[in-house]
Amino acid sequence: MVEQSSEVVSEPDxxxxxxxxxxxxxxxxxxxxxxxxxxxxxxxxVPVDGHFFTDLGANSLVxxxxxxxxxxxxxxxxxxxxxxxxxxxxxxLAAALGATMPTDAPPAPPAPEPDPDPGPRRKRWDHLLCxxxxxxxxxxxxxxxxxxxATGYEWIATGKGLADVYLRxxxxxxxxxxxxxxxxxxxxxxxxxxxxxxxxxxxxPAYLRFWLVKVLIHANPMVFLTGTPLYVLYLRALGARIGKxxxxxxxxxxxxxxxxxxxxxxxxxxxSFLLGYRARAGHIQTGRITLGTxxxxxxxxxxxxxxxxxxxxxxxxxxxxxxxxxxxxGEHWHGSPAEPTTTDYVRAAPAHCGTAxxxxxxxxxxxxxxxxxxxxAVGGLYMLFTQIPAIGKRLDPTTTALSWPELVSDALLLxxxxxxGFVVLGLLALYTLPRLLGLVVRxxxxxxxxGPHYALHRATARMTNVKFFAWLFGxxxxxxxxxxxxxxxxxxxxxTGSNFGTEVQHETPLLVTVGSGTMVADGLSILNxxxxxxxxxxxxVSIGPHNxxxxxxAYPAGGRTGDNCLLATKVMIPLDGQVREGVGLLGSPCFEIxxxxxxxxxxxxxxxxxxxxxxxxxxxxxxxxxxxxxLFVRWLHTFWLTLFGLASVDLYGVLGHVVIAGxxxxxxxxxxAYYILVERWLASFRALRPRLCSIxxxxxxxxxxxxKVPDHFLNIYNxxxxxSLVWRLLGVRIGSRVFDDGCYLTERTLTTIGDECTLNAGxxxxxxSQEDGTFKSDGTTLGARCTLGVAAHVHYGVTMGDGSVLAxxxxxxxxxxxxxxxxxxGNPAVDMPEPDSRPAGxxxxxxxxxxxxxxxx
Numbered sequence: 001m002v003e004q005s006s007e008v009v010s011e012p013d014x015x016x017x018x019x020x021x022x023x024x025x026x027x028x029x030x031x032x033x034x035x036x037x038x039x040x041x042x043x044x045x046v047p048v049d050g051h052f053f054t055d056l057g058a059n060s061l062v063x064x065x066x067x068x069x070x071x072x073x074x075x076x077x078x079x080x081x082x083x084x085x086x087x088x089x090x091x092x093l094a095a096a097l098g099a100t101m102p103t104d105a106p107p108a109p110p111a112p113e114p115d116p117d118p119g120p121r122r123k124r125w126d127h128l129l130c131x132x133x134x135x136x137x138x139x140x141x142x143x144x145x146x147x148x149x150a151t152g153y154e155w156i157a158t159g160k161g162l163a164d165v166y167l168r169x170x171x172x173x174x175x176x177x178x179x180x181x182x183x184x185x186x187x188x189x190x191x192x193x194x195x196x197x198x199x200x201x202x203x204x205p206a207y208l209r210f211w212l213v214k215v216l217i218h219a220n221p222m223v224f225l226t227g228t229p230l231y232v233l234y235l236r237a238l239g240a241r242i243g244k245x246x247x248x249x250x251x252x253x254x255x256x257x258x259x260x261x262x263x264x265x266x267x268x269x270x271x272s273f274l275l276g277y278r279a280r281a282g283h284i285q286t287g288r289i290t291l292g293t294x295x296x297x298x299x300x301x302x303x304x305x306x307x308x309x310x311x312x313x314x315x316x317x318x319x320x321x322x323x324x325x326x327x328x329x330g331e332h333w334h335g336s337p338a339e340p341t342t343t344d345y346v347r348a349a350p351a352h353c354g355t356a357x358x359x360x361x362x363x364x365x366x367x368x369x370x371x372x373x374x375x376x377a378v379g380g381l382y383m384l385f386t387q388i389p390a391i392g393k394r395l396d397p398t399t400t401a402l403s404w405p406e407l408v409s410d411a412l413l414l415x416x417x418x419x420x421g422f423v424v425l426g427l428l429a430l431y432t433l434p435r436l437l438g439l440v441v442r443x444x445x446x447x448x449x450x451g452p453h454y455a456l457h458r459a460t461a462r463m464t465n466v467k468f469f470a471w472l473f474g475x476x477x478x479x480x481x482x483x484x485x486x487x488x489x490x491x492x493x494x495x496t497g498s499n500f501g502t503e504v505q506h507e508t509p510l511l512v513t514v515g516s517g518t519m520v521a522d523g524l525s526i527l528n529x530x531x532x533x534x535x536x537x538x539x540x541v542s543i544g545p546h547n548x549x550x551x552x553x554a555y556p557a558g559g560r561t562g563d564n565c566l567l568a569t570k571v572m573i574p575l576d577g578q579v580r581e582g583v584g585l586l587g588s589p590c591f592e593i594x595x596x597x598x599x600x601x602x603x604x605x606x607x608x609x610x611x612x613x614x615x616x617x618x619x620x621x622x623x624x625x626x627x628x629x630x631l632f633v634r635w636l637h638t639f640w641l642t643l644f645g646l647a648s649v650d651l652y653g654v655l656g657h658v659v660i661a662g663x664x665x666x667x668x669x670x671x672x673a674y675y676i677l678v679e680r681w682l683a684s685f686r687a688l689r690p691r692l693c694s695i696x697x698x699x700x701x702x703x704x705x706x707x708k709v710p711d712h713f714l715n716i717y718n719x720x721x722x723x724s725l726v727w728r729l730l731g732v733r734i735g736s737r738v739f740d741d742g743c744y745l746t747e748r749t750l751t752t753i754g755d756e757c758t759l760n761a762g763x764x765x766x767x768x769s770q771e772d773g774t775f776k777s778d779g780t781t782l783g784a785r786c787t788l789g790v791a792a793h794v795h796y797g798v799t800m801g802d803g804s805v806l807a808x809x810x811x812x813x814x815x816x817x818x819x820x821x822x823x824x825x826g827n828p829a830v831d832m833p834e835p836d837s838r839p840a841g842x843x844x845x846x847x848x849x850x851x852x853x854x855x856x857x
Contacts, residue, residue: 028094029076029077029094029097029098030048030090030091030094032073032076033070033076033090033093033094034046034048034090036066036069036070036073037052037056037058037066037090039069040058040062040065040066040069041056041057041058041062046090047090048089048090048091048094049089049090049091050089050090051088051089052084052088052089053088053594054594060081060593060813060814060815061776061797061814061815062815063081063084063815064081064797064813064814064815064816064817065815065817066079066084067079067080067081067084067816068815068816068817071817071819071831077097077098078831079093079097080828080830080831081813081816081828081830082587082591082828082830083096083097085586085591085592085593085594086591088594124736124737126203126204127203127721127736127737128721129203130202130203130204130207130208130720130721131720131721131722133208134208134211134720134721134722135722137212138665139661139665142661142662142664142665143658143661144661145660145661145664146658146659146660146661146662146663146664147660147661148176149660150660152172152176152378155168155172156168156169156172156378156379165379166375166379168379169374169375169378169379170370170371170374170375170378170379172378173370173374173375173377173378173379174370174374176378177221177369177370177374180220180221181220181221181222181234183216184213184216184217184219184220184238185237185238187212187213187216188213188216188217188238188239188257191209191212191213192209192210192213194239194258195239195256195257195258195259195276195286196258196259196286197259197286197287197288197305197306198285198286199283199284199285199286200283200284201282201283201284202279202282202283202284202739202758203721203737203739206284207284210255210277210284211719211720213255214255214719215719217238217253217255218253220234220253222234223251223253225365226248226249226250226251226270227247227248227249227458228361228362228365228450229358229359229361229362229450230362230365230366231248232246232248233362235248235254235257235260238257238258239257239258240254240257240258240260240261240262241260241261241262242260242261242262243262243263243264243265243266243293244264244265244355245264245265245353245358245533245534246262246263246264246265246266246267246268246533247266247267247268247449247531247533248262248268249267249268249269249270249531250268250269250270250271250272250273250274251270251271252271252272252273252274252275252761252762254274254275254276254289255275255276255277256275256276256277256286257276259276259286259287259288259289259305260274260276260288260289261288261289261290261291262291262295263291263292263293263294263295263311264293264294265293265294265295265533265534266291266292266293266294266295266296266297266533267295267296267297267346267531267532267533268297269297269298269299269301269317269527269531270299271299271300271525271554272297272298272299272300272301272302272303273301273302273303273761273762273790273791273808274289274297274303275761275790276288276289276305277305278304278305278760278789278790278808279739279741279758279759279760279787280758280787280805281758281785281787281803281805282737282739282756282758282785285305286305287304287305287306287323288305288306289303289305289306289307289308290307290308290309291308291309292309292310292311292312292313292329293311293312294311294312294533295309295310295311295312295313295314295315296313296314296315296345296346297309297315298314298315298316298317298318298319298334298345298554299317299318299525299527299554299556300317300318300525300552300554300791301315301316301317301318301319301320301809302319302320302321302336302762302789302790302791302808302809303315303320303321304320304321304322304323304325304789304790304808305323306323306324307321307322307323307324307325307326308325308326308327309321309326309327310326310327310328310329310330310331311329311330312329312330313327313328313329313330313331313332313333314327314331314332314333314344314345314346315327315333315334315338315345316332316333316334316335316338316341316343316345316572316575317334317345317527317554317556317572317573318334318336318553318554318570318571318572318573318588318827319333319334319335319336319338319572319588319809320335320336320337320338320791320808320809321333321337321338322337322807322808322825325337325338332344332345334572334588334589335572335588335589335827336572336588336809336810336811336825336826336827337807337825337826337832339589341589342576343575343576345575346530346532347530347537347557347558348446348530348531348532348535348536348537349446349532349535349537350532350533350534350535351446351447351448351449351532351534351535352448352534353448353449353450353533353534353535357448357449357450357451358449358450360450361450361451361454361455362450407643407646407647408643410646411639411642411643411646412639414642414646415635415638415639415641415642415643416635416639418638418642419634419635419638420635423631426466426468426469427469427485429463430463430464430466430469430485430486431485431486433460433463434460434463434464434486434487434508434509434510435487435510437456437459437460438460438487438508438510440452440453440456441453441456441457441460441508441538442538443511443538443539443540444537444538444539445537445538446535446536446537447535447536447537448534448535449531449533449534449535449536454536457507457508457529457536457538460508460509461506461507461508461529464486464487464506464508464509465505465506467503469482470482470500470502470503470504471502471630471708471710472627472630472631473627474500474501474502474503474504474522475498475500475501475502475623475704475707475708476497476498476619476620476623476624476626476627476704477495477496477497477499477616477619477620477623478623478624478627479499479500480493480495480499480500483500483504483509483512486509487508487509487510487512488509488512488513488514489512489513489514490513490514490516491513491514491515491516491545492516493516494516494517495616496517496519496607496616496695496773497616497619497620497623497695497696498519498695498704498770499518499519499520500519500520500524501520501521501522501523501524502522502707502708503522503523503524504520504522504524504526505524505525505526506525506526506528506541507526507527507528507529507538508528508529508538511528511538511539511540511541512526512528512540512541513540513541513542513543514543515542515543515544515545515546515547515563516545516546517545517546518543518544518545518546518547518548518549519547519548519549519772520548520549521548521549521550521551521569521770522551522552523551523552523553524549524553524555525553525554525555526541526555527541527554527555527556527557528540528541528557530557539557539558540557541555541556541557541559543555543559543561544561544562544563544564544565544581545563545564546563546564547561547563547564547565547566547567548565548566548567548771548772549567550566550567550568550569550570550571550769550771551569551570551766551793552569552570552764552793553567553569553570553571553573554573555567555573556573556575558575559573559574559575560573560574560575560576560577560578560579560580561573561574561579561580561581561585562579562580562581563581563582564581564582564595565580565581565582565583565584565585565595566583566584566585566593566595566596566771566772567584567585568584568585568586568587568593569766569769569793569795569811570588570793570811570827571585571586571587571588571590572587572588572589572590572827573585573590574589574590580592582595583595584596586828587811587826587827587828588809588811588827596771596772602774603693603694603696603773603774604773606694606695606696606697606773607696607773611696612696615696616696618698619695619696619701622698622701623701623704626701626704626705626708629705630705630708630709633678633709633710634710637671637674637675637710640670640674641667641670641671644663644666644667644670645663648660648662648663668713668716671713672713672726675709675710675711675713676726676729676730678709679706679709679711679730679748680729680730680731682705682706682709683706683731683749686749687731687749687750688703688747688749688750688767688777690750690777690778690779691703691775691776691777692774692775692776693774693775694773694774694775695770695773695774695775696773700775703768703775703777707746714726714744715742717740718740718741718742718761719739719740719741719742721737723738723740724736724738724740727740727745727748727753730748730749731748731749732745732748732749732751732752732753733749733751733752733753734751734752734753735753735754735755735756735757735784736755736756737755737756738753738755738756738757738758738759739756739757739758739759740759741759741760741761742759742760742761742762742763743759743760743763743764743765743788744763744764744765745764745765745767746764746765746766746767746768747766747767747768747777750767750777750778750779750780750796751765751767751779751780752779752780752781752782753782753786754781754782754783754784754785754786754802755784755785756784756785757782757784757785757786757787757788758785758786758787758788759787759788760787760788760789760790760791760792760808761790761791762790762791762792763788763789763790763791763792763793763794764792764793764794765780765782765788765794766793766794766795766796767779767780767796768796769795769796769814776796776814777796778796778797778814779796779797780794780795780796780797780798780799781798781799781800782794782800783799783800783801783802783803783804783820784802784803785802785803786800786801786802786803786804786805786806787804787805787806788806789805789806789807789808789809789810789825790808790809791808791809792806792807792808792809792810792811792812793810793811793812794806794812795811795812795813795814795815795816796814797814797815798812798813798814798815798816798817798818799816799817799818800812800818801817801818801819801820801821801822802820802821803820803821804818804819804820804821804822804823804824805822805823805824806818806824806825806829807823807824807825807826807829807832808825809827810824810825810826810827810829811826811827811828811829812824812828812829813828813829816829
């Protein structure tokens with residue numbers, strides 16, 4: 001770690017400045033606060049009117065440690081990071097917290113919501129038994145899939161001529177598609193029946209049934225039809241009560257569908273979570289989510305269990321409703337947890353879109369699917385098997401088994417053609433087709449949903465958001481050329497070598513403007529499409545020059561930010577008020593913070609003149625080698641899978657249908673082991689160390705290379721004991737019986753997770769930060785039995801005490817220390833009593849009976 005004094009500060013128990021009062025309990029708040037801060041800044045005197053950031057040179061990490069130190073003194077009022085930014089001097093902070101120390105004993109804190117009764121401690125055999133049964137379920141599913149696939153292709157192979165093969169492919173593929181859609185429905189009703197509000201421990205028989213249904217629903221091909229009326233019908237078949245004219249754009253599939261009620265005319269934007277369940281302290285809790293008629297749910301939102309939105313209510317982007325929250329009829333709320341606002345988030349005028357239009361769009365989607373896509377996928381794969389000599393001669397029963405040199409040469413040729421053909425043809429398609437489609441769907445025009453314009457818009461969004469190419473070009477200078485090829489307007493680019501990360505998505509790339517000198521980290525979602533329940537409209541999104549955007553940000557059209565802004569991780573972009581310029585924005589709802597501090601300018605000499613040119617040229621060369629290496633890594637993986645596939649075809653005549661099932665299971669294990677080995681090899685089988693450096697130093701370039709190692713295979717293990725095993729192999733220091741329902745760790749070897757922790761879907765532990773040209777990383781530790789809520793985000797340098805809980809959609813900032821058994825929530829996260837213990841008020845309105853009775857027809 002570079003510069004210990006500013007990034008990682010020791011925590012001595014003794015004050016840095018001697019107390020002048022013999023009774024510290026009665027000392028003024030100002031003096032006590034100044035003494036605590038002086039110890040962190042390693043100085044003998046802190047002026048009470050000195051600005052924390054501009055005068056004293058502190059930074060957010062130091063101030064987070066300052067807040068943690070104050071919280072350890074129960075006779076001092078506890079500040080939050082929001083207090084620090086709003087009152088950036090000792091004097092103003094003391095005035096805000098209270099002029100003098102309380103003379104009486106401090107009042108007892110509000111009683112937190114009791115954790116679920118853990119009952120007897122889970123025994124290891126429960127954990128192992130559940131994992132064993134999950135493995136057997138996967139193997140059984142693979143065996144059945146292999147048998148059906150082999151039988152179907154044997155039947156297709158008896159076809160006479162192209163037309164016969166097409167008809168057989170249509171029939172077999174259509175029946176298989178219907179079966180894949182119907183099987184999760186049948187399994188849900190047979191294994192669970194109707195979901196009810198309940199609570200049960202993970203790894204139990206009840207959890208096993210829950211997991212089976214969840215996995216089958218998530219693996220369903222209907223997931224690809226989100227945004228169409230067919231998806232709504234599918235959720236109804238699973239038990240959800242959904243009214244007419246509902247538009248659901250999120251790919252996060254509800255699991256406990258019987259507990260979901262959505263009134264007519266409701267719009268739910270993408271990347272929203274309304275699962276109907278959550279994990280807490282080793283238990284699954286299920287609860288109702290009720291949305292009235294004409295409700296709007298924004299992008300990147302979380303609806304916890306037992307939440308309600310009344311008729312005509314709105315929940316803004318980057319917001320969350322915590323358990324027990326209810327938005328009254330007609331009110332607009334935003335923030336995490338949500339609170340009332342006057343902002344209107346529905347910005348597309350209504351259009352005529354009746355039942356007939358939805359019916360014909362759904363019917364057209366089915367016809368297109370069954371007549372074109374399914375026969376092309378099934379029959380095309382068969383034609384590939386028969387027409388390519390490398391495969392066709394193996395399917396010929398008269399062909400004798402070929403030698404390994406012949407297998408290797410065939411696999412080499414086939415994998416090269418398939419992999420690099422996809423890369424070349426994919427880039428050509430991406431740089432041409434969206435521009436042609438953009439000639440039809442024009443900006444600032446309102447189009448009805450479920451028509452030809454909507455279909456073209458969906459095609460553009462899906463095509464241009466293919467993750468492979470952003471992964472390949474991201475975190476390098478070459479992402480600029482890729483985004484320009486897609487249609488981004490990047491003004492006059494000030495090349496930094498890290499203008500964009502590897503994860504950026506949009507509604508359309510043709511209506512994005514990013515100002516000169518702006519840098520974007522990962523997870524940016526550009527919302528240049530507005531939706532109502534009947535219409536959509538495309539609008540240009542403009543991000544000003546010399547901005548820095550942190551992780552996981554949804555930037556909507558009309559965002560009120562201008563030049564030279566720092567937009568912090570998970571910030572909610574304002575849509576009203578004055579245009580913010582020359583400031584930082586943090587939180588949801590957002591508030592202003594300093595644009596930069598002294599620590600962020602210490603590497604400015606790397607960013608100008610000859611030094612920048614030399615360092616940037618060196619970084620570009622390094623990034624080119626990283627891109628070539630990662631292409632080779634992914635092609636090599638394709639080669640091995642192709643080789644195993646050809647070998648399986650050779651063995652098919654001997655072992656029959658079991659070969660296909662074995663191939664599915666073997667490729668999963670092989671892919672997991674392969675990418676684990678690649679990542680550990682790149683890291684020289686050593687753990688990362690905390691760092692503070694410039695993005696123009698070789699260490700950062702190497703760190704970027706680690707981010708490019710594919711890890712998409714991790715999601716397959718969600719909710720199983722095998723996820724913890726994979727994390728451990730990747731270098732995570734992880735305890736026993738950890739329940740991981742979909743957490744993501746960016747720096748595995750900097751992460752420590754205690755025994756029996758509970759990690760919810762969409763949660764993330766990010767042990768690094770990048771602000772402009774400065775990169776920081778440090779370890780994060782979760783104690784035993786901690787819980788991370790749905791979509792919670794934990795930054796670097798964080799410590800969570802045993803049994804602590806982080807609420808859904810919370811952002812736990814760098815350097816924070818959460819005491820044992822505490823519950824924190826919000827963005828940024830603070831100590832937060834449970835909803836039931838709070839009085840009614842902003843963010844705690846009581847449910848309305850009208851909202852609970854949302855119209856469903």
